[in-house]
Amino acid sequence: MASGVPYRPKPGEIPTSPGVYRFCDADGRVLYVGKAKNLRARLSNYFAPLRTLHERTRRMVLSAASVEWTVVASDVEALNLEITWINELKPPFNVRFKDDKSYPYLVVTLADEAPRAMVSRKRGIPGARYFGPYPKMWAVTDTLEILTRIFPIRTCKDSDYRRAMATGKPCFAGQIGRCFGPCSGKVTIEEHRENVDRFVAFMQNQDPRIMRELEREMRQAAAVQDYETAARKRDELQAATAFFEKSAVVLGDRVDLDVFGIEHDELAAAVHLFMVRGGRIRGERSWTVDKELDVPLGELVDSVVQNAYGHDLVPAREVVVPELPDDAEALESWLGERAGRRVELRVAHRGAKASLLETATRNAKQSLMLYKTRRSADFTTRSRALEDIQEALGMPDAPLRIECYDVSHLSGTNIVASMVVFEDGLPRKDEYRRFTIPASSDDTDSIHQVLTRRLAYLRGGDGEEAAATGADEPTAAAHAETATVENAVAEASDAPVAPERRKKFAYRPNLLVVDGGQPQVEAAARALAESGVQGITLCGIAKRLEEIWTPDSDYPVILPRNSDALFLFQRIRDEAHRFAITHQRQRRKRDIGTVLSEIPGLGPARVKELLRHFGSVARLKGASEADIAEVKGIGPTLAATIRSTLHADAAPGPR
Numbered sequence: 001m002a003s004g005v006p007y008r009p010k011p012g013e014i015p016t017s018p019g020v021y022r023f024c025d026a027d028g029r030v031l032y033v034g035k036a037k038n039l040r041a042r043l044s045n046y047f048a049p050l051r052t053l054h055e056r057t058r059r060m061v062l063s064a065a066s067v068e069w070t071v072v073a074s075d076v077e078a079l080n081l082e083i084t085w086i087n088e089l090k091p092p093f094n095v096r097f098k099d100d101k102s103y104p105y106l107v108v109t110l111a112d113e114a115p116r117a118m119v120s121r122k123r124g125i126p127g128a129r130y131f132g133p134y135p136k137m138w139a140v141t142d143t144l145e146i147l148t149r150i151f152p153i154r155t156c157k158d159s160d161y162r163r164a165m166a167t168g169k170p171c172f173a174g175q176i177g178r179c180f181g182p183c184s185g186k187v188t189i190e191e192h193r194e195n196v197d198r199f200v201a202f203m204q205n206q207d208p209r210i211m212r213e214l215e216r217e218m219r220q221a222a223a224v225q226d227y228e229t230a231a232r233k234r235d236e237l238q239a240a241t242a243f244f245e246k247s248a249v250v251l252g253d254r255v256d257l258d259v260f261g262i263e264h265d266e267l268a269a270a271v272h273l274f275m276v277r278g279g280r281i282r283g284e285r286s287w288t289v290d291k292e293l294d295v296p297l298g299e300l301v302d303s304v305v306q307n308a309y310g311h312d313l314v315p316a317r318e319v320v321v322p323e324l325p326d327d328a329e330a331l332e333s334w335l336g337e338r339a340g341r342r343v344e345l346r347v348a349h350r351g352a353k354a355s356l357l358e359t360a361t362r363n364a365k366q367s368l369m370l371y372k373t374r375r376s377a378d379f380t381t382r383s384r385a386l387e388d389i390q391e392a393l394g395m396p397d398a399p400l401r402i403e404c405y406d407v408s409h410l411s412g413t414n415i416v417a418s419m420v421v422f423e424d425g426l427p428r429k430d431e432y433r434r435f436t437i438p439a440s441s442d443d444t445d446s447i448h449q450v451l452t453r454r455l456a457y458l459r460g461g462d463g464e465e466a467a468a469t470g471a472d473e474p475t476a477a478a479h480a481e482t483a484t485v486e487n488a489v490a491e492a493s494d495a496p497v498a499p500e501r502r503k504k505f506a507y508r509p510n511l512l513v514v515d516g517g518q519p520q521v522e523a524a525a526r527a528l529a530e531s532g533v534q535g536i537t538l539c540g541i542a543k544r545l546e547e548i549w550t551p552d553s554d555y556p557v558i559l560p561r562n563s564d565a566l567f568l569f570q571r572i573r574d575e576a577h578r579f580a581i582t583h584q585r586q587r588r589k590r591d592i593g594t595v596l597s598e599i600p601g602l603g604p605a606r607v608k609e610l611l612r613h614f615g616s617v618a619r620l621k622g623a624s625e626a627d628i629a630e631v632k633g634i635g636p637t638l639a640a641t642i643r644s645t646l647h648a649d650a651a652p653g654p655r
Contacts, residue, residue, distance in 0.1 A: 007066050008047045014040040019071040020081045023064040023093075031064055032093040033085045035078040037327065039069050059558065060093045075330030076337075083306050095269075095289055095303045104140045106131040108200055114161060114181045114189055115196045116154045117144060131203045150210070150236045151199035153192065154181025211237060255279045257318035257353070260308070261360025263368045264300060267291060267546065267570060270368035271304050272360045275316065286363065288371045298325040305331060305345075309338050318344045320357055372571055381564050382425030388565035389511070392557050393550065395537050399511035400424055403454075404572045405524075406515040407437075407446040408580035415440050417450040418580035421509075422572050434583045444523035447514055451527035458508050458533045509536060515573050517542035517556075518549050525551035541573045599638075599645050606633050610642070621646050 019039045023032040023046075036042035046067075050058050072078045086094055107120045111127025119140050123130070148155060156164075156173040164171040164183035174184030182189045202210065218233035259274040269289040274281050289304070302325035309315050315335045325331060328345050335343035348354040386398040402422045409415040415438075421431035435453065440446040512528070514520045521540035528538055539557075540549045546566060547556035559566040602610075613631045614620040620628075628639035 004047060004050065005061055005064075007064070009043075009067065014043055014069065015071055016040045017071045018073070018075050018078045019069050020078050020085065021067060021069040022085070022091075023060060024066050024068065025063060026065040030085070030089045030091050032060055032091050033082055033089065035075075035082040035327070037075055037078075039071070043067065043069070075327055076333045079306070079327065079330050079334045083310055086306075087310065095291055095295065095300065106140050106144055106203070108196065108203075110196070110200070112158075114154050114183070114192055116156070116158070116161070116181070117148065117196075117199065118155065119144060129200055129203075147199065147202075148178075148180065150214075151195050151202065152180030152187075153195050153199055154183065155179045156181065156183060255318075256316040257320055258308075258316045259320045259348075259353070259356050259360050260301070260304060260322070261357060261362070261364040262297070262300065262304060262322055263361060263364040264289070264291070264297065265368070265570070267566060268368065268371065269300060269304075270364040270371060271308075272363040272367060273308060274356060274360050276356070277316070284363075286367050288367065297323045301325050302327065302331060305335070309335060315339050315343050317341070318346065320346060320348045320353055322357065322361065323347060372567060382568070385564035385568040386425055388559070388563060389568070392548065392559060392565065393511070393537055393539060395510065397510060399509075399537070401507070401509045402511045402513060402572060403509040404513040404515065404576040405447065405450055405454075406573070406576035406580040407443050407450070408577075408583070409440075409446075415446055416580060416583045417446060418576050418583060419450075419454065420572065420576045420579055422568075425568060427575060432579060434579070443516065444519050447516070447520050448523040448527045451512070451514075451524050452530065455527060455531035455533050458531065458536075508533075512536055512538045513569070513572060513576075514538075514540040515576055516540050517547070521549045521551055541569050546570065599641055601638050602642065606631075609633060 016038050018035075018037050020033065020035050021039060021043060022030050024030050034042070046053075046057065046061055050061070053061065070081065072081060085091075104119050104121050105123075107118050107125060108129045108131075109116045109118070109125060109127065110129050144155070154161065156171045156179040160171040160173065161181065161183045164174070168185075170185045171179055171181075171183040173179035174181070174186075180186060180192075180195075182192050187195070214233050214237040218230050218237060221227070221230035221233060255276060256278070257276050259276065261272040261274075263270050268291060271285075271287055271289065273285045275283040275285075285308075289300070291300070295303075301321045301323055305319065305321065305325075315338055317339075319335065324345065324347055332343055332345045335345065348357050386400070389395070390398045400423060404420050404422070405417060407415065407417045415436075417435040417437060419433040419435070421428045423431075435450050437446050437449055440449060512524065514524045517540060521538065524538055524540070528536065538551055541547070542549060542556070546559075546569075548559060548569065549556050559569070609632055610620060610628075614623060623643070625636065625639045625643050628634055628642055629636045631639075634642070
């Protein structure tokens, strides 16, 4: 592989000023746009020896035929220019945002003679004031219905308003009590404008003090026996109470901030935004991101914030993100220009803001999982993914049955492995299997053992592996079978097949996948060769770079970053990892629980209290007798017995 590219600028040609750079292909198409405080320092990273570059970055550099740059006066100008070019040129190697939702807003048409309050997804109405966005249409509709009880303003269509004002007959919405504009005949244009101003002021501040004002007016009207006014104020107070109850109070009444939760992996990211105004969550948005280049979290935050505020959303006074980007100061200045005031960009480490950030991140994690699941569940997408895998690996047929294997252990103990099965691109949880590995030197040895035991079924042997257990969520019968099988592991690796027991494996796979790179693939290939089984394709997926390794190959197979095939590989690998980790944790918990329950005087309640108090087995084993004796229900004598038992159990035995 060449050490560089022919279009690399000569030393000294690249300026050291702030600017924006563009990588272009031979046809002049812009492949990637980036910004830099120092163009020379940033671009030198791309022109390092090709073997040192990340695989995706190397592909972008090799796809390009030239690099261009534009010098600007400041970091903020570079940020503005980068955003403009990304939106206009849509470079394929930049982060791509997938937000197919058109969010509803509460709109007040202030430019009209009699401003109207309505729900709309349309942006750019001249002179209109927007509030939102809201996550669901029903949420903003309910909000408007409540608020019009407090601030009676017009809600009818413009055509109905003009007809009513021309004929002097109230509009239909006014006749049924749903419109309170001048067209209803109940207020003048001037009085209606005052109500609109009150409505807009309330939506800007959303001050809960209005509830105290309404209650005071209600009591004053009742005191002078104006019961009609008192009843109207009562209804408005109930509406105001319902409005504030719909928004959870998360922070102080004067706190305005936007909180970005981000969950990402090597291929994609999900973003969840909470908009907090007056201490309450007033809106939220979520969207997904495809990453062609494996950018770090700080750079991803930079792109996410630019995308969120690059159109019509006005940033709050404080923006909370999971990690500050390198150009945080320039980004703050850009946000300040968008908001017309100072905006602070920060990371929350503790307190209520950190808790809200954690909640947003949890929502983003759920969104990413759903995005990947839905993408894999679509029939057309699955078919395309299987065809791409067939072509990439040179398989004679599409891999209709894929088995993936992963190994999990804790510091070399409780070694287990998992096998997950995908048929036609969908998981078959009833075909999942677990393996217990009595002893192993490393992960490659574990992979070799597991594949040897699995492939034994395909060469016509009549022995059944004792370590293969049931499905992801086994029934009571499956639990009993699992316990029986795992107890047999210590006695023999090959137990006779019981005729009444179900078959452990359905049929041969088209493709075997192992979690790991070249070493793991070589171990699996050795097991496949020793078994004598033919006609099965083998590969491994390395997590760091999402590379697909095949046996006897010096270079991995690189699938397009946003391809459905790579998403399917990633999902299969992640499912195998989850299944293995779950089984390993269950065994670890069961092992320590069994040891503790065998100590005289230590029943289930005390075992649970011990584990709850220390939080982990490692902490319990490292605790002194005095520390253990502090646990509720544990005395000095029992504490000494517990400590001696645990340390005796931890002592190494004969090898």
